[in-house]
Amino acid sequence: MCTVCGCGDAKLEGHQHHHHDHGYHHHPHHGDIHFGHGPAGVAVPGMSQERLIEIETDILAKNDRYALENRKRLASLGAFAVNLVSSPGSGKTTLLCKTIEHLAQTPLAVIEGDQQTANDADRIRATGAPAIQVNTGKGCHLDGHMVGHAMEHLDLAHGSFLFIENVGNLVCPAAFDLGEDCKIAILSVTEGEDKPLKYPDMFTAARLAILNKVDLAPYCDVDLDLYETNLRRVNPAIDILRVSARTGEGMAAWISWLNARRAEKILQRAAE
Amino acid sequence: MHEMSLCEGIRSVIEGATDRKVTRVRLEIGRFAGVEKNALEFAFDVVMRGSVAEGADLVFIDLPGHALCYDCVKEVEIMNRLDPCPTCGGGRLMPQGGDEMRIKDLEVI
Numbered sequence: 001m002c003t004v005c006g007c008g009d010a011k012l013e014g015h016q017h018h019h020h021d022h023g024y025h026h027h028p029h030h031g032d033i034h035f036g037h038g039p040a041g042v043a044v045p046g047m048s049q050e051r052l053i054e055i056e057t058d059i060l061a062k063n064d065r066y067a068l069e070n071r072k073r074l075a076s077l078g079a080f081a082v083n084l085v086s087s088p089g090s091g092k093t094t095l096l097c098k099t100i101e102h103l104a105q106t107p108l109a110v111i112e113g114d115q116q117t118a119n120d121a122d123r124i125r126a127t128g129a130p131a132i133q134v135n136t137g138k139g140c141h142l143d144g145h146m147v148g149h150a151m152e153h154l155d156l157a158h159g160s161f162l163f164i165e166n167v168g169n170l171v172c173p174a175a176f177d178l179g180e181d182c183k184i185a186i187l188s189v190t191e192g193e194d195k196p197l198k199y200p201d202m203f204t205a206a207r208l209a210i211l212n213k214v215d216l217a218p219y220c221d222v223d224l225d226l227y228e229t230n231l232r233r234v235n236p237a238i239d240i241l242r243v244s245a246r247t248g249e250g251m252a253a254w255i256s257w258l259n260a261r262r263a264e265k266i267l268q269r270a271a272e
Numbered sequence: 273m274h275e276m277s278l279c280e281g282i283r284s285v286i287e288g289a290t291d292r293k294v295t296r297v298r299l300e301i302g303r304f305a306g307v308e309k310n311a312l313e314f315a316f317d318v319v320m321r322g323s324v325a326e327g328a329d330l331v332f333i334d335l336p337g338h339a340l341c342y343d344c345v346k347e348v349e350i351m352n353r354l355d356p357c358p359t360c361g362g363g364r365l366m367p368q369g370g371d372e373m374r375i376k377d378l379e380v381i
């Protein structure tokens with residue numbers, strides 16, 4: 001049940017049978033969700049007598065309400081959610097598959113965002129982990145509403161990790177809060193040391209940057225220290241880990257980073 | 273770009289606020305909000321079609337970008353995201369505000 005949009009019982013099956021004014025519908029297989037097809041939403045207009053109406057509202061206020069609901073739901077479950085953002089092909093799905101292997105003892109679930117196809121959710125499900133694909137259609141980012149519905153289908157266990165792989169895009173996902181505990185930016189070493197400077201917002205919004213594909217560093221003349229300098233220039237507080245999802249280098253540090261964050265959240269909750 | 277989604281957000285706020293004809297919409301946009309104003313204007317015209325704000329003027333009010341310098345620990349105002357600290361010349365600045373995207377007010381008839 002979506003408490004914010006009130007769009008009713010978002011069951012997997014049956015959802016496509018009734019009209020839905022959010023412009024999305026379910027794919028019959030695995031409950032994958034498709035956005036960006038339906039009619040625009042209808043709002044209920046209010047009244048005002050003034051010629052100038054003060055609004056003072058964030059443009060993304062609606063998204064932020066969905067995100068807040070998601071955050072509350074995650075808090076009540078003691079679940080730790082990360083929003084993985086990067087350009088396409090940096091290795092998000094590969095890293096997730098490897099991460100799932102390393103976290104065999106911890107309950108987790110995955111939300112996969114792409115414009116089209118269920119390829120990535122299929123890759124995750126092949127590891128045995130529960131995953132749901134969200135197709136954004138034309139949309140260049142996931143939003144709080146999409147993630148709220150996806151979470152309903154995942155039946156998150158207490159204390160789990162929720163990994164949200166955003167649409168591959170270094171710009172737009174930075175602005176859309178999904179209710180996650182933190183954003184993690186993945187940057188593969190073949191993308192160029194200047195990317196944090198060219199797309200600063202994403203790296204400023206991230207708590208951790210993963211420099212992935214370090215196994216390729218010897219072949220591409222890259223300066224890993226310069227990557228780190230540029231990342232700290234746009235976000236002096238960012239954590240940085242050098243990883244190869246292919247060889248497993250740096251995976252232990254990444255897993256311990258994740259577990260430390262989850263522990264922090266549990267402590268915070270206990271203190272409240 | 274996400275300017276289309278922003279305009280859908282603007283439309284839904286407007287439709288929730290009034291059913292009168294809107295002639296002007298004023299937005300406050302922070303310097304670091306990452307908004308491409310030309311793209312936003314274009315998307316605005318398209319998205320407002322068929323709404324009370326169809327054909328409305330879009331006015332931008334720019335808000336300054338502030339940052340905290342990790343070298344001299346002062347809060348400073350900068351024009352561009354990659355500018356050095358105007359106080360100490362340092363290059364490690366954390367934006368503090370400047371990412372605002374707000375609808376300020378509507379003019380209606």
Ligand SMILES: Nc1nc2c(ncn2[C@@H]2O[C@H](COP(=O)(O)OP(=O)(O)O)[C@@H](O)[C@H]2O)c(=O)[nH]1
Pocket residue numbers: 086087088089090091092093094095168212213214215216243244245246247
């Ligand atoms: N050499 C190398 N290749 C990688 C690594 N991680 C991912 N890849 C490859 O990069 C390509 C894109 O990976 P994918 O996980 O689909 O990226 P996504 O679009 O960010 O989800 C695939 O061919 C992966 O095998 C890595 O650490 N090293």
Ligand SMILES: [Mg+2]
Pocket residue numbers: 092093094120165
């Ligand atoms: Mg992927």
Ligand SMILES: [Zn+2]
Pocket residue numbers: 341342343344345346357358359360361362
């Ligand atoms: Zn300074």
